[in-house]
Amino acid sequence: MFSRAYINFKNQEDIVLFRDRFDGYVFVDHKGQEYAAIVEFAPFQKSAKKKNKKKDAKTGTIDDDPEYKKFLESYSADDEKLTSTPETLLEEIEARNKELIAKKTTPLLNFLKNKQRLREEKREERRRRELERKRQREEERRKWKEEERRKRKEAEKLKKVDKCPEKERDKSKDEPKIKVLLKKPEKDERDMEKKEKFKKLEKENAREEKAAGALSSMSAKRSDGEAKEEKTKKSEDEYGKDYRDRERDFERERDYERLQREKLRRRKALRRKKFLDEKRKR
Numbered sequence: 001m002f003s004r005a006y007i008n009f010k011n012q013e014d015i016v017l018f019r020d021r022f023d024g025y026v027f028v029d030h031k032g033q034e035y036a037a038i039v040e041f042a043p044f045q046k047s048a049k050k051k052n053k054k055k056d057a058k059t060g061t062i063d064d065d066p067e068y069k070k071f072l073e074s075y076s077a078d079d080e081k082l083t084s085t086p087e088t089l090l091e092e093i094e095a096r097n098k099e100l101i102a103k104k105t106t107p108l109l110n111f112l113k114n115k116q117r118l119r120e121e122k123r124e125e126r127r128r129r130e131l132e133r134k135r136q137r138e139e140e141r142r143k144w145k146e147e148e149r150r151k152r153k154e155a156e157k158l159k160k161v162d163k164c165p166e167k168e169r170d171k172s173k174d175e176p177k178i179k180v181l182l183k184k185p186e187k188d189e190r191d192m193e194k195k196e197k198f199k200k201l202e203k204e205n206a207r208e209e210k211a212a213g214a215l216s217s218m219s220a221k222r223s224d225g226e227a228k229e230e231k232t233k234k235s236e237d238e239y240g241k242d243y244r245d246r247e248r249d250f251e252r253e254r255d256y257e258r259l260q261r262e263k264l265r266r267r268k269a270l271r272r273k274k275f276l277d278e279k280r281k282r
Contacts, residue, residue: 006042006047008047018039019039022037022039023037023038023039024036024037024038025037133253137250140246144242144243144246
C-alpha cells in the first residue's frame, strides 16, 4: 500500500547521500511485487513537538452535578413505575407499536404511491385507447370489404344484364319464323301463291335483317366490352384510391401516436430528473 515517512536529518550532507541512495530504490516484498521509492524535500520543515497532556479538572466530579442528580431521580422513578405496574408496560409497548405502524406512511411514501397509481391509470387509458383504435380499424376494414363485395355483385349483375339483350334479340329473330310456321294453310290456290310470294319476300327481308343484326351485334359487343373494361378499370381505380387513402390515414395515425409516446417519455424523464434533484437537495 502507499505509505510515507518523514526523516529529520541533523547534518545537511547526509540528506544528499540519502537521496542518492534511496531515490528510485525498488523494494521487493515476499510475493515478489516491486515498489519504487521517491525521496523529496518536505514542504513543512519543522518537526512535530510532543505536547504535555494536562489532566482534566472535571474528572470524578459527576456526582456533584445537579443535572446528573435529576437524571438519576427520574430514572429511579421510571424503574419504580415499571416494577409496580407490568400491565401498563404492555399497554405502552402496544401504543408504541401502533405509532410506529402509523408513522410508516410518510409523505414521500404517499407521493410515490400516488405516482404509481397515476402511472397505472395512464397505462390503462393507453390500453383502452389502443383497443378502441383497433376496433375502429377493424370496423373500417369490415365496411370496406362489404362495399367491395357489394360493388362486385353490382358489376356481376350489370354483366348479366348486358348479356340478356343479346338473347332477347336472338329470340325476336326466331319468333317470326315460328309464327309463320304456326299459321294454318288456306285451301285456295291463289292464297297459296300469295303466301309463297309473301314467304319469299319475308325470307329476303329476314336475310337482310340477319346481316344487319350481325353487324349491329358485333358493334354492340365491342361497345359492351369497352364499357365493361372501362367500368372495371374505374372500379379498380376507385378501390385502389380508397385503399391508399386508408393506408395513408393509418400511417398518419401511427406517426401521431409515436410522437405522443416520445413526448410522454421525455416528460417522464424530466420529472424523474427533477425528483432526483430535489431528493439530493433534501
